[in-house]
Amino acid sequence: MSFRARLTLASAAAVAVAVVGASAITYALVRNELRDGVDETLHTRAAELPSRLDVIGDPDGKQFLGLRPERFGGVAVFTQLVRRDGEAITPPGASGKLPVSIRALAAARGAIDHAFYEDAHVQNTHVRVLTLPLGRGYAVQVARSLEEVDGTLARIQRWLIALALVGIGLAAALGLLVARAVLAPVQRLTRAAEDVSQTGDLSQRIEVDGKDELSRLASTFNTMLGALEGSARSQRQLVSDASHELRTPLTSLRTNIEVLARDEALPAGEREQLLRDVTEQLTEMTALVAELVELARGDQAPVEPEDVRLDLVTADAIERTRRNRPGVSFEPHLQESMIRGVPSNIERAVSNLLDNAAK
Numbered sequence: 546m547s548f549r550a551r552l553t554l555a556s557a558a559a560v561a562v563a564v565v566g567a568s569a570i571t572y573a574l575v576r577n578e579l580r581d582g583v584d585e586t587l588h589t590r591a592a593e594l595p596s597r598l599d600v601i602g603d604p605d606g607k608q609f610l611g612l613r614p615e616r617f618g619g620v621a622v623f624t625q626l627v628r629r630d631g632e633a634i635t636p637p638g639a640s641g642k643l644p645v646s647i648r649a650l651a652a653a654r655g656a657i658d659h660a661f662y663e664d665a666h667v668q669n670t671h672v673r674v675l676t677l678p679l680g681r682g683y684a685v686q687v688a689r690s691l692e693e694v695d696g697t698l699a700r701i702q703r704w705l706i707a708l709a710l711v712g713i714g715l716a717a718a719l720g721l722l723v724a725r726a727v728l729a730p731v732q733r734l735t736r737a738a739e740d741v742s743q744t745g746d747l748s749q750r751i752e753v754d755g756k757d758e759l760s761r762l763a764s765t766f767n768t769m770l771g772a773l774e775g776s777a778r779s780q781r782q783l784v785s786d787a788s789h790e791l792r793t794p795l796t797s798l799r800t801n802i803e804v805l806a807r808d809e810a811l812p813a814g815e816r817e818q819l820l821r822d823v824t825e826q827l828t829e830m831t832a833l834v835a836e837l838v839e840l841a842r843g844d845q846a847p848v849e850p851e852d853v854r855l856d857l858v859t860a861d862a863i864e865r866t867r868r869n870r871p872g873v874s875f876e877p878h879l880q881e882s883m884i885r886g887v888p889s890n891i892e893r894a895v896s897n898l899l900d901n902a903a904k
Contacts, residue, residue, distance in 0.1 A: 558714030629682035652684040747774035797869035
């Protein structure tokens with residue numbers, strides 16, 4: 546899965562959690578508000594009951610005095626009396642009875658002395674029941690159907706689900722757009738890296754406009770490309786310098802060795818001089834190769850400048866050039882001269898000048 550897809554899914558999931566949480570809280574608040582309205586209605590109706598309810602023909606009476614019968618359902622309020630033996634007494638003509646719960650029976654028997662609310666199902670109808678203890682072995686129950694409330698909550702639930710789905714869809718679409726905008730610099734960086742990998746062109750750069758993390762990443766990538774380009778340029782210069790530095794001593798060394806191998810009748814003094822020149826040239830080449838290797842590895846320790854006798858350095862360079870260029874004459878006019886610099890660099894600079902002049 547691509548990073549863009551993961552970012553889109555993460556944003557959609559975050560919005561989904563927020564939408565679902567907000568929908569659940571909204572549903573709970575609306576539900577409590579609607580049920581609180583029903584409870585308030587039951588409380589008001591209970592307050593309208595006579596302060597003292599008598600049962601005709603107690604303990605076998607089956608009706609209330611002054612209470613009209615009502616049916617379950619709608620906004621009507623249903624009332625019944627609960628006797629301590631669990632018998633439910635309803636007004637004449639009532640369409641049914643409320644189920645006597647354990648708590649309602651306890652209220653009739655005096656074990657519970659305060660009013661309380663319960664939910665019940667009567668004739669496939671969901672009702673809200675308020676039970677009030679009356680004493681003398683009775684409790685009165687006032688009930689109202691929750692069909693209207695349940696219907697309203699069902700409609701609200703459907704709307705909340707639809708809104709949640711729409712919100713999640715919009716979040717996914719916006720997440721995709723945001724991911725494209727956010728990842729645009731990363732895509733440019735990726736394309737630049739692929740181009741460098743395919744073409745080997747280290748001169749490419751990414752346009753940076755901003756100071757955020759991605760802009761800093763692009764700047765770092767540009768800096769890295771610059772460092773790599775400089776390293777490649779240094780390597781090319783190293784190869785060029787090495788070929789220049791080694792060509793002359795190798796040619797002179799080869800010439801001296803060929804002379805030694807070809808002419809066995811050389812006087813002892815000349816042979817000894819040639820061998821001495823070969824040895825010095827080998828030593829010079831060994832030092833030069835060691836410097837080049839250190840330079841190629843990049844672990845050459847920085848050399849502090851020091852005072853250098855330029856006339857002595859020049860005299861040594863002339864002597865080496867004479868060995869490498871025996872057909873060229875030199876007329877040095879040297880005076881004591883002190884300069885400050887890195888000895889090896891000064892020696893190489895003077896040797897290059899003399900070698901170029903000899904050529």
